[in-house]
Amino acid sequence: MQITLLGTGNPIPDPRxxxxxxxxxxxxxxxxxxxxxxxxxxxxxxxxxxxxxxxLLITHLHSDHLTxxxxxxxxxxxxxxxxxxxxxxGPPRTAEIVTATLAALAPDIQYRLDHHNDLTSxxxxxxxxxxxGDEFTIGAVSVKVGATDHRPVEPTVAFRLDDGTHSVVxxxxxxxxxxxxxxxxxxxxxxxxxIRDDLVKLVPSQRFQDILDYHSTVEQxxxxxxxxxxxxxxxxxxxxxxxxxxxxxxRALAAAHFSGNIVLGDxxxxxxx
Ligand SMILES: [Zn+2]
Ligand SMILES: [Zn+2]
Numbered sequence: 001m002q003i004t005l006l007g008t009g010n011p012i013p014d015p016r017x018x019x020x021x022x023x024x025x026x027x028x029x030x031x032x033x034x035x036x037x038x039x040x041x042x043x044x045x046x047x048x049x050x051x052x053x054x055x056l057l058i059t060h061l062h063s064d065h066l067t068x069x070x071x072x073x074x075x076x077x078x079x080x081x082x083x084x085x086x087x088x089x090g091p092p093r094t095a096e097i098v099t100a101t102l103a104a105l106a107p108d109i110q111y112r113l114d115h116h117n118d119l120t121s122x123x124x125x126x127x128x129x130x131x132x133g134d135e136f137t138i139g140a141v142s143v144k145v146g147a148t149d150h151r152p153v154e155p156t157v158a159f160r161l162d163d164g165t166h167s168v169v170x171x172x173x174x175x176x177x178x179x180x181x182x183x184x185x186x187x188x189x190x191x192x193x194x195i196r197d198d199l200v201k202l203v204p205s206q207r208f209q210d211i212l213d214y215h216s217t218v219e220q221x222x223x224x225x226x227x228x229x230x231x232x233x234x235x236x237x238x239x240x241x242x243x244x245x246x247x248x249x250x251r252a253l254a255a256a257h258f259s260g261n262i263v264l265g266d267x268x269x270x271x272x273x
Pocket of ligand 1: 060062150153173
């Protein structure tokens with residue numbers, strides 16, 4: 001199982017970091033979790049073509065996790081040599097977003113259908129709305145859905161992918177909670193979006209201060225990893241962006257609460273389990 005951080009940024013545009021998105025390749029499946037800004041550029045950087053996607057999983061409907069949904073839908077459609085269905089799993093209201101995105105793409109879809117004789121229908125999308133406790137499979141990978149706490153943003157979910165040998169939890173955004181803990185129990189890897197509350201508190205902006213109550217800090221992510229007995233903690237969605245040369249400082253904050261393997265870094269940082 002290979003986990004690649006495609007985009008390690010946050011909602012604020014960053015010249016060096018894409019928006020939230022992670023790729024998991026396991027047992028022949030290529031699974032994209034969230035599709036933030038620049039996701040397809042990073043997927044190509046990771047050697048994964050849009051048409052290779054086995055499924056897209058969405059943790060929640062905050063825009064930074066969805067900005068490039070239109071691009072994923074369009075490129076999966078036009079870059080697939082044969083027509084194939086894109087399966088999208090996400091919390092309730094995901095179907096609403098997909099329907100609205102397809103409506104926004106209607107002119108483009110018509111242009112391409114008119115121009116390319118071998119395209120006989122528009123994007124084939126199958127949306128499955130999921131809630132905590134649900135289970136499904138993507139090829140040989142089994143997926144469990146867990147609850148997260150990113151309130152007032154609701155609904156939100158986390159996913160645990162298991163290929164029979166290894167397992168990884170994609171925690172999405174949120175603070176530690178029982179649902180996330182249960183999903184993480186005994187997992188090999190746990191990917192968590194994190195903030196540095198010590199740095200965020202220095203920013204003289206109420207809108208920035210507002211994010212403190214619904215994101216895990218680096219320390220909280222490390223504590224969740226320790227409590228759940230995971231082997232590898234993967235940090236992403238850095239708020240603020242990790243300053244160049246400051247990786248070790250972030251790593252030390254996590255290491256104070258977690259003695260396992262800690263992975264963080266730039267876009268395309270990858271870990272093999
Ligand atoms: Zn969010
Ligand atoms: Zn986010």
